[in-house]
Amino acid sequence: MLLDVVVRWRRLLVAVGVLWCCRPASTPTPPPSRDAASPDPDGGVTLPAALERGVEAGLSPTVLEQSLAELVALPRMLGHPERGASIDALVRRLEQAGATHIERDPIAGNDPHTGDAFALVSIYAHFRPDATQRFVLGTHFDTRPWADEDPDPAAHSRPVPGANDGTSGLAVVLALAPILDRRLAPDVGFSIALFDGEELGRPATGGYCAGSRALAARPDDPDAIGHRLRQAELGIVLDMVGDADLRVSPEPSSLQHHTELVDTLWAMARAQGSTAFDRTPRARSIIDDHTFLTEAGVPSILVIDYEYDAWHTEADTLARTSGESLSIVAEAVLSTLLQRYGLTNAASTPEAPSSAATDA
Ligand SMILES: [Zn+2]
Numbered sequence: 001m002l003l004d005v006v007v008r009w010r011r012l013l014v015a016v017g018v019l020w021c022c023r024p025a026s027t028p029t030p031p032p033s034r035d036a037a038s039p040d041p042d043g044g045v046t047l048p049a050a051l052e053r054g055v056e057a058g059l060s061p062t063v064l065e066q067s068l069a070e071l072v073a074l075p076r077m078l079g080h081p082e083r084g085a086s087i088d089a090l091v092r093r094l095e096q097a098g099a100t101h102i103e104r105d106p107i108a109g110n111d112p113h114t115g116d117a118f119a120l121v122s123i124y125a126h127f128r129p130d131a132t133q134r135f136v137l138g139t140h141f142d143t144r145p146w147a148d149e150d151p152d153p154a155a156h157s158r159p160v161p162g163a164n165d166g167t168s169g170l171a172v173v174l175a176l177a178p179i180l181d182r183r184l185a186p187d188v189g190f191s192i193a194l195f196d197g198e199e200l201g202r203p204a205t206g207g208y209c210a211g212s213r214a215l216a217a218r219p220d221d222p223d224a225i226g227h228r229l230r231q232a233e234l235g236i237v238l239d240m241v242g243d244a245d246l247r248v249s250p251e252p253s254s255l256q257h258h259t260e261l262v263d264t265l266w267a268m269a270r271a272q273g274s275t276a277f278d279r280t281p282r283a284r285s286i287i288d289d290h291t292f293l294t295e296a297g298v299p300s301i302l303v304i305d306y307e308y309d310a311w312h313t314e315a316d317t318l319a320r321t322s323g324e325s326l327s328i329v330a331e332a333v334l335s336t337l338l339q340r341y342g343l344t345n346a347a348s349t350p351e352a353p354s355s356a357a358t359d360a
Helices: 002-015 061-072 083-097 153-157 168-183 210-217 252-257 259-271 289-295 323-342 355-359
Strands: 018-020 101-110 117-127 133-140 188-195 234-239 285-287 300-304
Touching: 061 168, 061 323, 083 101, 083 117, 083 168, 083 188, 101 210, 117 168, 117 210, 133 168, 133 289, 133 323, 168 188, 168 234, 168 323, 188 210, 188 289, 188 323, 210 289, 234 259, 234 289, 234 323, 252 259, 252 285, 252 289, 252 300, 259 300, 259 323, 289 300
Parallel strands: 018 285, 133 188, 133 234, 234 300
Antiparallel strands: 101 117, 117 188
16 A cells, blocks of 8 residues: 555656655666776866865775764664764764854654654854855765665664765765865855755655755744855755765756756866766756755755665665765865865866856
8 A cells, every 4th residue: 555655656756857865766777987097078177286086185985985984883863862972973073174163953853654753953064154155065964764665674664774875975075074174265165064854754755854944944034043054155965975886967956056066066077087977967856955955045956876776775884885986976076166166276277167068
């Protein structure tokens, strides 16, 4: 019975051209390879040395793989009794990264299937809080309590390990924060958004993205939690970026919000030697935290590897991830943001990527 409802709901979503966050495509695609010597079909962007891969040791595959393992060991599952201590640990990491203002955004959430209540807390960490030009780098940090896509029905009431879904984006964002604080032009500010409750949804009823949804639903005023976040001109949200078989395609709603930013990020990844970033857009949009960050007033893009067959199963473990994938994404995001905000010498700015043709 429930399966029928799920199938009918998905047909409806497909009919309207939208998929819920993290829903994997049904057609498997061959894993990409990374070959630094490959020609760049986007037109051969040449990077200045400051934007090449490997400048930042903190973004190496080894370091990010270690960080991912440490974060997976930090319980963040909705309803876990040690969750509060894990959130405190994440706040300390952000303080150590250089955040000067950190907000906790408490949100009441409910499992739309059982009605069970969950206390959610999104975290917004602000760097250079007085800067008027700013951006948001976001991800969700909660992991799913139900492995309801697992082929074993007995697993449907057990939690997802969440190495990729709920932790990979966190590892990349936490690694980037101190580097951005050190390397960005001093008059540029940014905020790290760690959204809670992204997983508090059910296929039959929706309800995902509870944290970012609550932010968007709240009237904005200078004293409201999240106001500084909402002053940003753009957002980049990462989700499921650690798949060992990384394949990232532009998400259609992201292209609507920031075509040039998507083009730059994909061109940067390819210029750094990655073939995991495929410029062919996905056919359908995805609802994820970028959807509600955009509704909150920050036009945002989503960077997600949607082709992940361990999605919402007990197989979403470290064994399915790779430090190399995390590093590819982290380096592409860093170079995109530095190119946009941090490099003031025009002579060292890379040639305009393919956005020129797209924007025309
Ligand atoms: Zn998920």
